[in-house]
Amino acid sequence: MGSTGVGKSSFIRLVSGSDVEVGDGLASQTHLLQSVTFTHENRGITLLDTPGFNDTNRSDADVLNVIADHFSESYANGRQFAAVLYFHRISDNRMSGSSLNNMKMCEAICGDDLSNLVICTTMWDQVDQQAGEAREQELCGTEMFFGGMLKRGAKYARLENTRESALRLISQALELCPRPLGIQREMVDNRMALGHTAAGSRVDRRLLELEQKRVAELRKAEEEMKLAAAEQDVELQRELANDRLAYFESLQRIREDRETLARQLEQLKNADLARRRGSYWKLKQLMRRRSKMLEKSQASGPAEQLEQMSTTGALSSYLAK
Numbered sequence: 550m551g552s553t554g555v556g557k558s559s560f561i562r563l564v565s566g567s568d569v570e571v572g573d574g575l576a577s578q579t580h581l582l583q584s585v586t587f588t589h590e591n592r593g594i595t596l597l598d599t600p601g602f603n604d605t606n607r608s609d610a611d612v613l614n615v616i617a618d619h620f621s622e623s624y625a626n627g628r629q630f631a632a633v634l635y636f637h638r639i640s641d642n643r644m645s646g647s648s649l650n651n652m653k654m655c656e657a658i659c660g661d662d663l664s665n666l667v668i669c670t671t672m673w674d675q676v677d678q679q680a681g682e683a684r685e686q687e688l689c690g691t692e693m694f695f696g697g698m699l700k701r702g703a704k705y706a707r708l709e710n711t712r713e714s715a716l717r718l719i720s721q722a723l724e725l726c727p728r729p730l731g732i733q734r735e736m737v738d739n740r741m742a743l744g745h746t747a748a749g750s751r752v753d754r755r756l757l758e759l760e761q762k763r764v765a766e767l768r769k770a771e772e773e774m775k776l777a778a779a780e781q782d783v784e785l786q787r788e789l790a791n792d793r794l795a796y797f798e799s800l801q802r803i804r805e806d807r808e809t810l811a812r813q814l815e816q817l818k819n820a821d822l823a824r825r826r827g828s829y830w831k832l833k834q835l836m837r838r839r840s841k842m843l844e845k846s847q848a849s850g851p852a853e854q855l856e857q858m859s860t861t862g863a864l865s866s867y868l869a870k
């Protein structure tokens with residue numbers, strides 16, 4: 550696990566010789582869980598490559614959904630992980646919000662007992678040795694970075710960009726005793742919905758805040774549109790209609806994410822099926838038609854037609870959900 554570009558897939562390539570995709574650009578590379586199996590010291594080993602949180606293309610709820618689904622299903626089928634490897638770039642001179650979020654999500658997924666977690670720092674060839682060591686000390690000695698996790702049993706390893714170093718990490722991981730992760734216990738043993746697990750509630754809290762913000766923005770845009778229509782200010786109506794559509798689409802994505810988090814293990818796979826329901830599509834069509842009409846209309850505007858396309862009632866019932 551770990552943020553995008555920290556070297557998760559590169560590590561898997563190094564140890565397994567497989568051709569999992571490694572990214573050179575800024576965008577996240579690994580979007581789905583990838584499983585790679587190989588043999589080391591006569592033992593069959595399966596490595597799971599996970600997408601990072603704060604992904605460029607997917608929401609945290611989606612990423613967690615994919616991870617939770619796979620982890621829970623394998624635990625329900627009697628499989629346990631020997632270790633979770635969390636990757637961090639030693640070359641990062643700040644702990645970014647994204648790195649911190651990835652770290653906290655990993656911690657929440659693992660649960661209270663972190664004895665199966667190995668924190669690995671990568672990109673040692675990108676830093677001056679002394680500077681890297683000073684940073685390593687700070688990271689491991691600070692409670693809110695790795696310090697707190699190390700106190701709760703997590704291990705630490707440096708990962709050089711070589712096959713030998715990567716294989717040493719595998720050997721270290723194999724010495725650990727397999728045990729269920731926090732999220733597996735929560736979802737499989739305690740039958741909790743994803744949003745009620747430690748990891749899910751972290752994501753849901755943020756989504757709830759965002760949802761409230763979008764609802765307020767949408768209501769404000771709607772009110773302002775009414776005023777602009779009364780004043781026959783087509784230019785302003787045009788701008789507001791575009792804003793409103795953007796808030797509306799964003800709100801729907803947030804609501805879909807929250808719906809995904811509300812699911813339990815057996816329902817996770819069906820999360821996408823429920824997406825297109827409700828009044829969303831009809832209302833969006835209406836908003837789009839109105840935006841288009843405003844784009845075409847002149848300052849004098851076809852006020853009557855626009856009035857017939859009022860979205861106020863439908864929007865109120867959508868927001869009330």
Ligand SMILES: Nc1nc2c(ncn2[C@@H]2O[C@H](COP(=O)(O)OP(=O)(O)OP(=O)(O)O)[C@@H](O)[C@H]2O)c(=O)[nH]1
Pocket residue numbers: 551552553554555556557558559560570571572573576577578579580599600601671672673674675708709710
């Ligand atoms: N210099 C250096 N480059 C590395 C090291 N590890 C990985 N890279 C490079 O870092 C880039 C990103 O590596 P990936 O393995 O794709 O990172 P990832 O964590 O799988 O990223 P996502 O799939 O986006 O989550 C690639 O260009 C790698 O070649 C390292 O230790 N040193």
Ligand SMILES: [Mg+2]
Pocket residue numbers: 557558559570571572578579598
């Ligand atoms: Mg990757």
